Amino acid sequence: MPGPILIIKFGALGDFIQALGPMAAIRAHHQGRIVLLTTRPFIEFAEKSGYINDVWLDTRPQFWEWNAWSALRRALRKTHFERIYDLQTSYRSSFYHRLFFPDKPPQWSGIAKGCSNPHNNPNRDFMHTIERQAEQLRAAGVPIEPFNATHKLNLDWANVDVSHYGLTSPFVIIVPGGAPHRPEKRWPVDRYITVAKELIARGKTPVIIGKDSEKQFAEKITEQAKDSLNLTGQTSLLEIAGLARKATGAVGNDTGPMHLISAVGCRSVVLFSQGSNPELCAQRGEDVTILYRASLTAISPAHVIDALRI
Structure with missing residues (x-):
């Protein structure tokens, strides 16, 4: 045997x-x-x-x-x-x-x-x-x-009920965090604020996820885009997958949750700088757009909104 x-x-x-x-x-x-x-x-x-x-x-x-x-x-x-x-x-x-x-x-x-x-x-x-x-x-x-x-892959197992978050309207996931020692991999939070405001104007709820240590980014976004939902520090991996299955789209830095979100089929826009090489580690999925610039400051909110196609 x-x-x-x-x-x-x-x-x-x-x-x-x-x-x-x-x-x-x-x-x-x-x-x-x-x-x-x-x-x-x-x-x-x-x-x-x-x-x-x-x-x-x-x-x-x-x-x-x-x-x-x-x-x-x-x-x-x-x-x-x-x-x-x-x-x-x-x-x-x-x-x-x-x-x-x-x-x-x-x-x-x-x-x-x-x-x-x-x-x-x-x-x-x-x-x-x-x-x-x-x-x-x-x-x-x-x-x-x-x-x-x-x-x-058949990832139907990567799913749980997320109805307790009360998301009844269309929503877009935002992942503004990243490794604390790699600030060059994080798109400026003011750009995320602009995107969140535009999503709200288009009838989409921005849902912000990330680790507890990334709450500072989410709080800055929700202060300015008040109809956003801050779920940082609250979601398990299975819940992230469950949210991604229901989301209209997602945008975020080159960080772990974006790999999971894109893998379950959510339309994803991922922002890359020279801090990481998308040819070596880019997210893969049915509907993934990689926006790469040597410096993330060269990516405008309009670029992201256009790439989301919502």
Whole structure:
């Protein structure tokens, strides 16, 4: 009887969404138990996907946290995995390959030194995430088609009731936040205010989502565009997907929620600066418009409104 399979994928959110296709392909290829090693934000979402049987929480221990490292090592060794798919392919996840020493590691797809099924394309870092992961799986003998386009997956499972938010009129999702250490990836909030006001004038409710730490952006928008709805810090990943299915459209910076929103088919306008390369990480979907300028200040609200086509 085949042994269990382990998938390693931590995040960030955009990367996790773009790994759904590989997870679906692995599920189709292996009929036995599949375990996902991930971080807390993705547990509920992953459990509902149907791609995996069990989720293990990786606490990402610091090097001095010996008890946590020992617990992880024991769990990996005693489960007797048949194969491990490292979809994170980071220094940390590759280090996990060493935790099997002195025993022989299981079959391993990734970039860990000495692994059985390496993705050894020297240009892998210059490939879009989706194409890079597809090539990695092919190298491990896993058929990736028809799972190599996230937006073509059956994501009906990524949905929950969002009626408690009371959205009865047409609405557009706004995602104005982003990584705090990457301000060059955030469109100026005054531009979002202008867009929100124009949406309201056209009979659309701006619905602002993001993390708790991004409330400052939402509050500035709602102060000026008073009919906006501020949901920052309130939505789960499944609720974001549920809202996206009902929205007229969405606009946001190159940040994780826009990957999920576009993947479930919502018309999406994503704003890119030279802070990230859309050829390597752009959102994919049935109706996605990428607006790229070296500086986001060169993108006007009129550009965004036109791209939304509402």
